Amino acid sequence: NPEREAQYALSQGYTYSQGVIITRADDDSIRSLADLEGKTTAQSSTSNWAGVAEEAGAEVEAVEGFTQAVTLVKQQRVDATVNDNLAALEYFATTGDTAVKVAAETGDTSEQVLAFRQDDGELRDAVNGALADLQSDGTLSTISEKYFGEDVSTGTADEAAPGQQASSTQTTWELVKASAGPMALAAVKATIPLTVISFAVGLVIALVVALMRLSSVPVLSQLARVYISLIRGTPLLVQLFLIFYGLPGLGLTFNPFTAAVIAFSLNVGGYAAEVIRSAILSVPRGQWEAASTIGMGYTTTLRRVVLPQAARTAVPPLSNTLISLVKDTSLASVVLVTELLRVAQVAAAPTFQFFALYGVAALYYWVICLVLSFGQQRLEHRLEKGVSR
Secondary structure, three states: OHHHHHHOEEOOOOEEEEEEEEEEOOOOOOOOHHHHOOOEEEEEOOOHHHHHHHHOOOEEEEEOOHHHHHHHHHOOOOOEEEEEHHHHHHHHHHHOOOOEEEEEEEEEEEEEOOEEOOOOHHHHHHHHHHHHHHHHOOHHHHHHHHHHOOOOOOOOOOOOOOOOOOOOOOOHHHHHHHHHHHHHHHHHHHHHHHHHHHHHHHHHHHHHHHHHHHOOOHHHHHHHHHHHHHHHHOOHHHHHHHHHHHHHHHOOOOOHHHHHHHHHHHHHHHHHHHHHHHHHHOOOHHHHHHHHHOOOOHHHHHHHHHHHHHHHHHHHHHHHHHHHHHHHHHHHHHHOOOOHHHHHHHHHOOOOOHHHHHHHHHHHHHHHHHHHHHHHHHHHHHHOOOOOO
């Protein structure tokens, strides 16, 4: 198109493709582009096909690539994905996957070219000559048949790229102002609730695991050790992927928010368990003995004597865990949770204003963490009342 030709020296086309809609093999509800209205599709947020889906009335979930999009289709998390037939042909030729199908064509066609710097016209001309030779002797056709199962080296392309919209005239400041509100809303509706719920559930898990670690029953203690080792020894991102993408293979499918809560809660539980265990051990043994002499049982002693004292020791490290969790929630964007970072990603993708929009997202995270730090100081001060120094 003219805009790209103004920025780059483009070669002649060497492959031609058309837009296709991929659905589950057993889904007959989508037979044309118009049927995408009200449906959910998975698209790379920087691709033209995301624009095609949006213009058709679909809700678009941003993903990293075609394979991830197809996985979401097969897991029934989204209804379809729109892409060019080259990606589909290569996927089917490589995987032999029969769980999905090409349900319809979008009617858009495009050509693939090589892009050079504007001052590399001589190199571009040399490449054009080589491509012409490959085209005339049938080499491009042979390569197409080998890798795609059909000849995609000839055809025509639309004047405009699929889903291409008019260039935005927004300045960086206007874009930031337009995106600041949706990012703040995402923080309130997703980032903060995800943090609060995950931390609360994680603390319950941590307390149970900490008591198991302190148990005199070897089996319980070893189970707690294994759990803590697994959580601390594997990346949080891997844990998220296992729960969101892996468990459906075992018949367990969770929506994005629930999957994120499970992953973050288990992660907090693994780290906070050792904090709580050490805090309990910091309480002098004489407190247990004194409680025992006045007839308190284990549970009562723990609840009324030990844990209140352990809380003073545990608050600072647990507060650090909470603040880290706020920042870790940004990883939920990879499992389709529309939280703060995901909104920033979607806004930045078509505009390439990554520094400005990610900077605003970073500012929001910082403000949330500042508020939590202030709350931590107030809580520590309150717990220290009446404690002699």
